Amino acid sequence: MFRRDMTCLENAFLFLTLVLIVPRPLCPGQEVAIKESDLVPVLSFEAPPSEGRPGGWVGGPLETISLDDKIVHSGHGAVRIERNASSAGNFSTITKSIPMDFSGSSLELRGYLRTERVSDFAGLWMREDGEQRGLAFDNMQNAQLKGTADWKEYTIKLPLVPEAKQLFFGFLLAGTGTGWADDLQLLVDGKPVWEAPHAEHPQTVFDRDHQFDNGSGIVLKGPLPPVEIDNLVLLGRVWGFLKYHHPRVTNGQIHWDYELFRVMPAIIDAPDHSAANTALARWIESIGPLAPCHACAKLDERDLHYPPDLNWISNRKLLGNDLSSRLEGVYRNREPGKQFYVSKVPGIGNPKFEHEFGYEASKVPDPGLQLLGLYRFWNIVEYWSPYRDLIGEDWIQVLAEFIPKVTLASDRDAYTREMMAMIARLRDGHANLWSSLQLRPPVGKCVLPVTLRFIEGRPVVSALMAQGQKESSLMLGDALKDLDGVPIAKLTDEWMPYYAASNDVVRLRDIANSMNRGECEAVTVGILRHGHELKLNVSRVPPASSSAGFTHDLPGPAFRLLSKDVAYLKLSAVKATDAAQYVNQAAGTKGFIIDIRNYPSEFVVFALGSLLVDKQTAFVRFTVGDLSNPGAFHWGSPLSLMPASPHYSGKVVILVDEVSMSQAEYTAMAFRSVSGAIVVGSTTAGADGNVSPFALPGGLQTMISGISVFYPDKAPTQQIGIVPNVEVKPTIAGIRAGRDEVLEEALRQVLGRDAPAAEIERMSHP
Secondary structure, eight states, rough: OOOOOOTTTHHHHHHHHHHSSSSSOOOGGOOOOHHHHHHHHTTTTOOOBTTTTTEEEEEEEOGGEEEEEEESSSSSSSEEEEEEESSSSSSSEEEEEEEEOBSSSSSEEEEEEEEEEEESEEEEEEESSSSSOEEEOOSSSGOOOOOOEEEEEEEEEEEEEOOOEEEEEEEEEEEEEEEEEEEEEEEETEEGGGOOBBBHHHHOHHHHHHTTTTTOOOOOSHHHHHHHHHHHHHHHHHHHHHHHOOHHHHHHHHHHHHHHHHHHHHHHHHHHHHHHHHHHHHHHHHHHOOOOOOOOOOOTTTTEEEOOOOOGGGOHHHHHHHHHHHHHHHHHHTTOOOSSSSOOOOOOOOOOOEEEEEOOOOOOOOOOHHHHHHHHHHHHHHHOOGGGGGOOOOOHHHHHHHHHHHTTTSSSSHHHHHHHHHHHOOOOTTTTOGGGGGSSSSSSEESSSSSEEEEEEEEEEEEOOOOOTTTTOTTTTTTEEEEEEHHHHHHHHHHHHOOOOHHHHHEEEEEHHHHHEEEEEEEEEEEEETTTTEEEEEOOBOOHHHHHHHHOOOSSSSSSEEEETTEEEEEGGGGGGGGGHHHHHHHTTTTEEESSSOOOOOOOOOHHHHTOSSOOOOEEEEEEEOOTSSSOOEEOOOOOOOOOOOOOSEEEEEOOOOOOTTHHHHHHHHHTTSSSOEEEEOOOOOOOEEEEEEEETTTTTEEEOEEEEEOOTOBOTTTTTTOOOEEEEOOOHHHHHTTHHHHHHHHHHOOOOOHHHHHHHHTOOO
């Protein structure tokens, strides 16, 4: 079952950022467990302050955090986070960490929160770390605590992950506004954390193998000769194959990252292909004897979408007899369902990547570490991406192309950008370096005070930001031609390789959202306005937190009646618990317009979808990976909506466009299965399926689409997106006039083509 959880895309952005900025001890056991007498004053914000900030807490940006002795829930102090348009970053947080040397089944963080004019959201948050970060995470984003609200107690819960060694928790505020937190409680199975039973964590191979803790020790100097690149390509393929097939690796007996650094010098020094093959064969032998399996894994070809691509291990011309025989032996003796570096998310089936360390404290440049990052991503795609058949080019050649680029990158930023460009070649809109988008060109701390959107092939001003408008003469509908004399087409071509997307529509969407970035200074903007070319001098300003560019729905409440005949619901503010209420309010209308030109605030596929169908209705099927046969993907059975009351019997019209992505697309698939429903709008993002995040060396964070999503008849959605029944795209004239042409067409679909234009215009501007 596809559902919204920590791995869904919108929440993943903030999750990945928190993973990076929140510190942790180098050794999880080095921090002494906190006693009740130490923890209670910290949780209640009664501990002695430090430079005006709450005692016992870390976090930042520091200038946004203070101890408030006037507005409190109880006692003498509460934490206050206050952000404005010029505040650094996208959010502020306070953080506390404790070692997880206790046992139990669930963790709970309670606390009283208060907000004032919060633009995005405020919330409690927790994160469990083990040998890798982010084993479990929640940040209350789904609760959508924003605006102004008085003190109220909130709660978040996580399952206590046995492998977790460190707990991070705190309070955060995203966007702008002010938030307070007070009287926190940290509970294990309903009791204070200091009362939880003590637990010892068993040692793993990572506790025993420390040879490369300070770096790989690999030295490479360019340019790399073709034979060396070929040998390194083969090393990456062999290393990845063994990672997911050799019993000693899949049982967690070997630190496989460090094992790469042990064999790498022999491959780099190999003068030809034969010498590299010999070195690889000897390396496999050194791993240890391969005991024959008693219940060997077999490939079940029933419901097989596609098999592993492993013919190469029998290519003796490529590998030589010895290396090929050893790889074939490993494949024959693989253990069923046994993996150390990957498992499946319960109830969903997308891969959960484990023991993939980010090595964020390691120094870059480090060619070995950088090559590890390339190999890790390449092999995760090779064996666990359900969409690897859609890459559209030779994935092995992509590896060969990026080996010299990635390994010879001269600093962390250059390495990051090369990995960003490599990831973009996957053509998976979920896959990006979400931790490092500030390095994606164009870079800069300020923005033009507008939102841009590609319309009629040009980046067009589609919204005006409040800040900077006094100094700006840009207007709605202005089409950008150049920036500081450089044509937009040239800039777009230069930036395009760094923008990961499933299709070109979304790639241009993201370029438009970034195009206004740059240094905090004036820029000459060439525009086309009403057919006339103009040059404007426009100052860039600090960015304000805003959803502009990421939602094209109506401002205001989630549900409203546009008239007695038309109901409207936008999913960016939807609540699953209110689904029946929406349908009851829509009863008697001719049409129900469901606007998914956004990302749903909550998962409502079944809560709302069941009220729209009048019979069991299949709407989707998935393929999932096979732990026993990495690289194989099997079809699942179709998933259906089951009818429930109250039932909406009018016409359903679904609105989509290029911001409809992932869960939004999945929701549109479900609702379009309703009898008589139509989809109005334009091409969606074409990135569907629950996401699977993982770390890359250098402290980078990425993800892939973890399961593939198809219609019940096996028609694809990835890269294609949700194809509308009625295509409508905004026009420059419409933007200039402030019209919502997509909504106008939806209204005509409900009311008829002869509906008065004045009535259509009135309802589309409520």
